[in-house]
Amino acid sequence: MKRSWLAMVGTVLIIGGYLGYTYTTRQKTNSGTQITAVGSTALQPLVEAVGEEFASKNLGVYVNVQGGGTGTGLSQVQEGAVTLGNSDLFAEEKQGIDAKKLTDHKVAVVGITPIVNKGVGIKKLTQTQLIKIFTGKITNWQQVGGKNLKITLLNRASGSGTRAVFEKWALNGAESAPAPEQDSSGMVRSIVATTPGAISYLAFSYADKTVQTVKIDGVAPTIANVTTNKWKIWAYEHIYTKGKVNGTVKKFITYLQSRHVQNTVVPQLGYISIHDMQVERSANGTITKR
Numbered sequence: 097m098k099r100s101w102l103a104m105v106g107t108v109l110i111i112g113g114y115l116g117y118t119y120t121t122r123q124k125t126n127s128g129t130q131i132t133a134v135g136s137t138a139l140q141p142l143v144e145a146v147g148e149e150f151a152s153k154n155l156g157v158y159v160n161v162q163g164g165g166t167g168t169g170l171s172q173v174q175e176g177a178v179t180l181g182n183s184d185l186f187a188e189e190k191q192g193i194d195a196k197k198l199t200d201h202k203v204a205v206v207g208i209t210p211i212v213n214k215g216v217g218i219k220k221l222t223q224t225q226l227i228k229i230f231t232g233k234i235t236n237w238q239q240v241g242g243k244n245l246k247i248t249l250l251n252r253a254s255g256s257g258t259r260a261v262f263e264k265w266a267l268n269g270a271e272s273a274p275a276p277e278q279d280s281s282g283m284v285r286s287i288v289a290t291t292p293g294a295i296s297y298l299a300f301s302y303a304d305k306t307v308q309t310v311k312i313d314g315v316a317p318t319i320a321n322v323t324t325n326k327w328k329i330w331a332y333e334h335i336y337t338k339g340k341v342n343g344t345v346k347k348f349i350t351y352l353q354s355r356h357v358q359n360t361v362v363p364q365l366g367y368i369s370i371h372d373m374q375v376e377r378s379a380n381g382t383i384t385k386r
Contacts, residue, residue, distance in 0.1 A: 130159075130160060131160065131344065131348055132178045132179050132180070133147070133162070133335070134161075134163075134168060134169045134173070134181060134182065135163070135164060135165065135166055135168055135183055135257075136165065136169060136184045136333065137164075137256075137258075137281045137282075138184055138206050138257070138301070138333065139183075139184065139203075139204070140162075140163050142204055142301075142333070142365055143159070143161045143180075143182060143203075143335070143352075144159075144161045145361050146351065146352050146361055147159030147161055147348075149361065150348055150351050157344060157348075161182075165252075165253055165255045166182070166183045166260070167190060167255030168255060169181035169183050170185075170187055170193045170198075170336060171193065173198065173336050174193055174194065179337070179345055180335050180349075182333070182334070182335055183257055183333075183334040183336055184206065184256075184257025184258055185257045185260055186200070186332075186334070187336055197339070198336045198339075199337045199338075199341070200334050201335045201337065201352075202353075203334070203335050203349070203352045204358075204369065205323075205333065205368040205370060205373055206300065206301065206330060206332075207318075207319065207321075207327060207330045207368065208258060208262055208265075208329045208331070209310065210226060210295065210296070210297050210309070211284075211285070211288050211296055211297060211303055211307040211308065211309055211310065212288065212295045212307065212308050213292055213293060213295075213307070213308070214289075214306075214308045216237045216242045216243060216245055216292075216293060217242040217243040217245075218241060218242040219311060220310060220314065221310055222312070223313055226266060226312060227267050227268060227270055229247055229249075229295060230267055230272045230273060231267070231271075232273035235247050237293060245292060246293050247293055248294045248295070249272065249275035249276075249294075249295060250275060250276055250278065250287055250291075250295070250296040251275045251276070251278075252277060252281075252296075252297070253277045253278065254277070256279070258281065258298075259272075259297075261329065261330070262297045264381075265330070266328075266329045281298055281299060284298055285298055285302050285303070285307055286306075289306035289307050297329075300319070301367055302366075312327075315327055319368050322368055322373075323368060323372050323375070325374075330368075332377070335349060337349075
């Protein structure tokens with residue numbers, strides 16, 4: 097009877113110890129290895145894909161990726177609310193952001209292209225025509241050789257890095273006319289694809305056969321043309337951290353920049369490897385050869 101009682105006590109202690117160990121381990125996993133990335137929807141597919149791959153190789157790590165736009169990503173990482181701030185812009189380009197407090201990690205390059213509904217009847221524009229369309233001076237596709245259709249503008253939200261890049265490099269700094277706005281690149285593509293006369297702009301990685309991309313001044317929106325700056329509507333994809341990082345976060349960023357990811361996932365998703373660029377662009381727009 098005594099032995100039976102002792103055995104029961106031992107079993108309870110073992111089970112209790114195991115449960116305590118399991119609970120502690122789970123608590124450490126939940127609190128210590130979640131990486132939260134917020135910001136650019138143009139960069140979101142890459143961080144999601146690489147995050148899943150990284151987590152599969154590092155058990156217990158979870159990479160939580162959310163959109164919201166470049167402005168949201170930069171402001172939240174600056175406030176310390178998230179681990180990573182995904183951005184289509186240099187932090188120096190964003191008003192209200194103290195770039196000195198943030199560390200820049202370039203993880204890819206994204207080309208941005210105008211897109212139109214496939215029914216408008218055009219595949220190319222001059223930059224002057226593009227500017228006039230987005231500033232409301234040209235209002236019908238017939239004015240640029242297309243069909244007799246009213247032009248319907250669709251913009252990204254004002255905090256979007258994609259919009260800032262497009263206005264800076266495609267519109268020569270002109271501000272787009274007031275128009276409906278969308279936070280999501282996927283929604284922009286869907287709306288343009290289903291709205292007669294629609295025009296907007298997207299990262300190469302989102303452009304598919306449901307919409308028509310547009311040549312500008314005879315130059316096609318291709319990866320090869322971005323690498324030489326022949327196609328000027330492009331930007332680095334940045335991941336910003338609040339100061340320097342170490343541990344799992346540093347390991348994840350290093351993995352994003354690795355030759356393996358840059359040569360596989362990056363091109364597969366329509367981005368351009370940072371290693372393939374033949375030029376470099378500074379925050380003030382200066383282009384230099386690599």
